[in-house]
Each structure stands twice: as structure tokens, then as C-alpha cells.
Amino acid sequence: MCMAGRPLAAHLRARAPRLTRRVVARLLAELPVYAELPQEEVAGDIAGIVQHSLRQFADVLERRRPAEPGEFGPQRDSAALRAEEGVPLDAILAAYQIGAAMAWEELTAGAEPSDLPAFQEALGYFLDFQRLLVSAVSAAYLEVRQILDSQEHGGRHALMTALLAGDTAGHRPAPRYAVLTLVFAAHPDEAGAGQRARIAARRKIRRVRTALDDVADEPALTALDAAGGTALLPFSAGWDILDDLVARAAEAAGIGIVAAAEITGPEGIPAAVTQTAEIMDLVRRAERPPGLYRLADVLLDYQLSRPSGALAALAALLAPLDGRPDLLRTLERYLAFDLDRRVTGAALHVHPNTVAYRVRRISALTGLDPARPSDLQLLNAALVARRTLL
Numbered sequence: 001m002c003m004a005g006r007p008l009a010a011h012l013r014a015r016a017p018r019l020t021r022r023v024v025a026r027l028l029a030e031l032p033v034y035a036e037l038p039q040e041e042v043a044g045d046i047a048g049i050v051q052h053s054l055r056q057f058a059d060v061l062e063r064r065r066p067a068e069p070g071e072f073g074p075q076r077d078s079a080a081l082r083a084e085e086g087v088p089l090d091a092i093l094a095a096y097q098i099g100a101a102m103a104w105e106e107l108t109a110g111a112e113p114s115d116l117p118a119f120q121e122a123l124g125y126f127l128d129f130q131r132l133l134v135s136a137v138s139a140a141y142l143e144v145r146q147i148l149d150s151q152e153h154g155g156r157h158a159l160m161t162a163l164l165a166g167d168t169a170g171h172r173p174a175p176r177y178a179v180l181t182l183v184f185a186a187h188p189d190e191a192g193a194g195q196r197a198r199i200a201a202r203r204k205i206r207r208v209r210t211a212l213d214d215v216a217d218e219p220a221l222t223a224l225d226a227a228g229g230t231a232l233l234p235f236s237a238g239w240d241i242l243d244d245l246v247a248r249a250a251e252a253a254g255i256g257i258v259a260a261a262e263i264t265g266p267e268g269i270p271a272a273v274t275q276t277a278e279i280m281d282l283v284r285r286a287e288r289p290p291g292l293y294r295l296a297d298v299l300l301d302y303q304l305s306r307p308s309g310a311l312a313a314l315a316a317l318l319a320p321l322d323g324r325p326d327l328l329r330t331l332e333r334y335l336a337f338d339l340d341r342r343v344t345g346a347a348l349h350v351h352p353n354t355v356a357y358r359v360r361r362i363s364a365l366t367g368l369d370p371a372r373p374s375d376l377q378l379l380n381a382a383l384v385a386r387r388t389l390l
Contacts, residue, residue: 023050075140084202087199092141181261183228211253286332
């Protein structure tokens, strides 16, 4: 099929990359919601689906056969992602209409009266293609929105509420759960306000949920926002799977994730949620790096943080350092990095010799030397007590 002296399918394929860039530029200029999307999404998912649709229509023209409803899987998947991110359906359909209009202009540029038969044939394929495309995109979008709404107010929400309350009468919980308290770092695209930041946050949460579902025996029960939250995973695997899960979720979301976890039966979930929250508090106070933590990782901190008459006395061991935040900070980092002056210096942005000098000052003021095992234990305990009482 030719028009203006050129094969339409070959012409559209050849122009697809340049036309994709023009379409994306127009979407950013005319549709505010697209201008606020994360750049990685615009350059990746959005540009990819535009070019896929152009090449798909070129195939229709080449074989001179209408598209089939089942051939729009990528567009359906893209619409589902946009639904999860909260992009309005009218904006998505407007984007497809803009792309279609620009593609038709490209195809018919320079057409002559003698091209009328080809013009009419191509127009028939074009209108049919658009009808099927809009139908597939709308159906996928509305299906996902319905699922999301039902999850919010349906059985999974009710089950999670019951498990957290310790009352599962009338429900069928899994025999075993991994209970996680999660803290998310902010993604760079969440900086500022507006639709871009909101979409980046939803995208982050969606990717974490997908990672959780990948290892859970059944869909995970979650209460998450941009800062983190609680997840209950029906779970029959071991701790090594949870370690890997946190790392993969962080990589997928492009952020740091700190997680505190416990594995228990349904009846132990309320206590596990409380305990993982306490573990998380200790981990964050100690400024530990992202990763998975369990009670065994913070046993000393956990025990020393319990109410005790010894807390004040332990914290008082560091009283000579009051008013010297540089020494306190050095002590915290020095102990956290296993008495390594070079690593501590790099973390504090000072020379290792400065670290050595500060450690000597700490020893002189407190009478405790980190190089002595007994004093090292007291210094660790004193830091925990001090953080607990602050």
C-alpha cells in the first residue's frame, strides 16, 4: 500500500523513532500530568509504548489485515501501570489520540488525489486500530482500578485488620507470617511537590509490593505509604529469603530500605508488630545501614533499652562528652565501624589521624578506652542507654 509515492508501512517504521520523540515532546507540552511524571518513566515506559504502537500499526498496513483484540497486551500492561500510579484515564486516552493524529499526519503528508483509494483503505485500518486500542487501554485501566478499590475495602483489608487486632474469628489466616516493619528512603523523583512526586511515591510502593508478593505464599497484606509501613507475608520459607527480599525490593524501587522482621503464627502477629517497631527504632537511632534486622541483631540494644535503674548510670558514663558533639559522633561511628579509623574518618569526612586524636580525648574524658574489651562493652552500653533516654 503506497501513498505520495512511498510504501506506508516502511515509511512509518523508518520515521517511528523521530516521530516518537515528537509525540513525547507534545505530550509533555500539552498534558500537565505527563510533564510531572518521573523522567525515567517518560523516557522508558511512555516512549516505548508510543514506538511500539507506531510499529504495530505499520504491521497492520503491511499485511493489510486489521489488528486482533488480543494483540494489544503491551498497551494493556502500560495502562495497568498508569492506573496503579493514579494517572487519570482521560489523560491516557488523550495521549493516545495525540499520538494517533500525529502518525496520521505523517502518513498522509503529500498525498495526491490519485492516492484516494489507498487513503480510504488506510483510514479504515486506522480507525479500526484506534477503536481496538482505546477499548483495550480503557478495559485494562478500569480493571486495575476496580481491583485496587476492592483490595482497599475488601477481604484482604479486613483480614489484615483482624490479624493486627489478634482476632481472626471468621477469617482463614495463613499458618505462618513474616511480619515486617519497613522504612523507605525517598526516591529522587519524590523531591518537591506536585503530581510528579506523588506518582514517584506510588511507583516506589508498587515495586516494593511486587517484590513482597514474589516471595509470599499468597498476596501480601500491606499498609504502606511513601515513608514505609507494615507488611504481613503468608510465608513458609526461611530467613535467607527475607534477606534477599529486602535487597531486591530496594533495588527494584531504587531506594534504601530498612526492615525489621519476625516470623510467627497468626496469634503472634500483634506482639511481632510491636517488637519489629521497637527493633526499627533501635536500628534508626543507631543509624545502621539499610537492610534486614531481626531481634538477634540488636539483642544488647534491645535489652538495654528496657526500663531499668541502670540506664541512667550507664548514660552518665558519657556525661563528660556533653557539649562535645564531635566526640560523641566520632565515638558512635568508631564503634559502629569496628574501631576502624580509616572507615570512620571517611564517614565523618576527616583524616584518620583526627579520629585517633578524638578517641584519645574520649578516653581521657571518660576514663574508658575502646581498645580494652571491658571498656568497649561499657561504651556500647552507654551509647544505647543515652539514645534511649534522649
